[in-house]
Amino acid sequence: MKSKKNKATKGEMELLEVLWKLGSSTVRQVHDILNEQTQGKEKSYTTTLKFMQNMLEKKLVSREIIDNKHLYQATISEKESLNEKISKIVENTFQGSPGNLVLQILGNHKTSTEELQKIREYLDEIDTNQQPKK
Amino acid sequence: MKSKKNKATKGEMELLEVLWKLGSSTVRQVHDILNEQTQGKEKSYTTTLKFMQNMLEKKLVSREIIDNKHLYQATISEKESLNEKISKIVENTFQGSPGNLVLQILGNHKTSTEELQKIREYLDEIDTNQQPKK
DNA sequence: ATTTTTCTACGATTTATTTCGTAGGAAGAT
DNA sequence: ATCTTCCTACGAAATAAATCGTAGAAAAAT
Incomplete structure (x- = not known):
């Protein structure tokens, strides 16, 4: 009964963009790309993980387990x-x-x-x- | 020597959009439009004022005093x-x-x-x- | 010239977003 | 089987953004 807005924040948008480029991927893959294209201050792995989890919660991404690995993908194209x-x-x-x-x-x-x-x-x-x- | 990013936040963007529509205007004018086009929870005048002041600080808007009134306008078109x-x-x-x-x-x-x-x-x-x- | 209204400056609070540390589990290597 | 390594979940801390209250100045109204 509660269809929340669930709009992506600016930071979440960046993650979505990576997911669009990569398609279905692990946290590790997304995190690597993200830190690669970022000059300067690296962010920690758990930061990216947390983002993915938040976005899953918000339904911005979906998750499936394949071969014991969590694979995420964007729910909006x-x-x-x-x-x-x-x-x-x-x-x-x-x-x-x-x-x-x-x-x-x-x-x-x-x-x-x-x-x-x-x-x-x-x-x-x-x-x-x-x-x-x- | 310090050309900071000074990127507008989402909220600041909304103010800019009003300024683009209105041209040079007072806080009051901007605030009225803003609250007019917003359904639901009104925001207080000082909130808008604070935004303008922050944006002035960030150079997102400029200010001039005409006829004892503070007029703001966007610095980017x-x-x-x-x-x-x-x-x-x-x-x-x-x-x-x-x-x-x-x-x-x-x-x-x-x-x-x-x-x-x-x-x-x-x-x-x-x-x-x-x-x-x- | 008082009173009322409207304004700005400023600080503080609240809320949202981002970041990270720690704990414990699973997978892989030795 | 034990030791590393890599992973997730979760909570909390740090930072950023948005909101508002109060105080005092200026202008307008009476």
């Missing part, structure tokens, strides 16, 4: 999470217009000719699929 | 902030390819025909400006 983020940006900053966000991206982030071409093709595709009202 | 956010997404999730992010957006967020048309026009424009190699 990278795309889902991204789409939520994008929706929020579109609402907040572009009055609900994804197209304007796209224009903003194209205008401010160098995009190769090939990429632009792919976008064009995508637009054409939509076009032909949408116009078949003869 | 909404677009700048957005571009940083986008860059991070592009790096993290799209291997540095903004085009793929665009495709992801177009594929998952309903976009009106007019918007699509504007994107097409934008692409064409780039094209003509880019091909004038003879």
Whole structure:
């Protein structure tokens, strides 16, 4: 009866990102990646472990035991999470217009000719699929 | 000599968003908007004030006194902030390819025909400006 | 010129998040 | 089988973020 928010904190997001890269993995694997990409102060193994446990509790990850090892994986996909983020940006900053966000991206982030071409093709595709009202 | 991180917290981000909407404004104005768009538990005025003061300290906002009133405004623009956010997404999730992010957006967020048309026009424009190699 | 209202500064409290130490169990090596 | 090593669970400490109360100054109202 209590569907809590269970939103990931900033720190938990970092763990999720590692899980998205690695897929199903052990605490050890996640911890190693995390400390590898962190310059400076190492964090202790139990810190990462605790994060995983908290996130399990919050249902941000699921866990299965395979071959006597605890394997964790994200319960939300990278795309889902991204789409939520994008929706929020579109609402907040572009009055609900994804197209304007796209224009903003194209205008401010160098995009190769090939990429632009792919976008064009995508637009054409939509076009032909949408116009078949003869 | 010390260029601290001074990254905004989630709560501070909310204030920034209000400042972006309102432009230069008083604590009172920001506080009213904030509590207006919040359902449930009102926060006290001094909470908002404290946020502003902290953010001033962190250089997230600047302050000027006009007509005996403290006016605050964001030191980073909404677009700048957005571009940083986008860059991070592009790096993290799209291997540095903004085009793929665009495709992801177009594929998952309903976009009106007019918007699509504007994107097409934008692409064409780039094209003509880019091909004038003879 | 009092009184009332509104504001800022500041410190303290509360709550959330992050970090780690310790204890005990299982797996692997000697 | 004993000794290491690596693991989990758990609680507690440390740090960060958010919230609020009080005091006194300034402005507005009476």
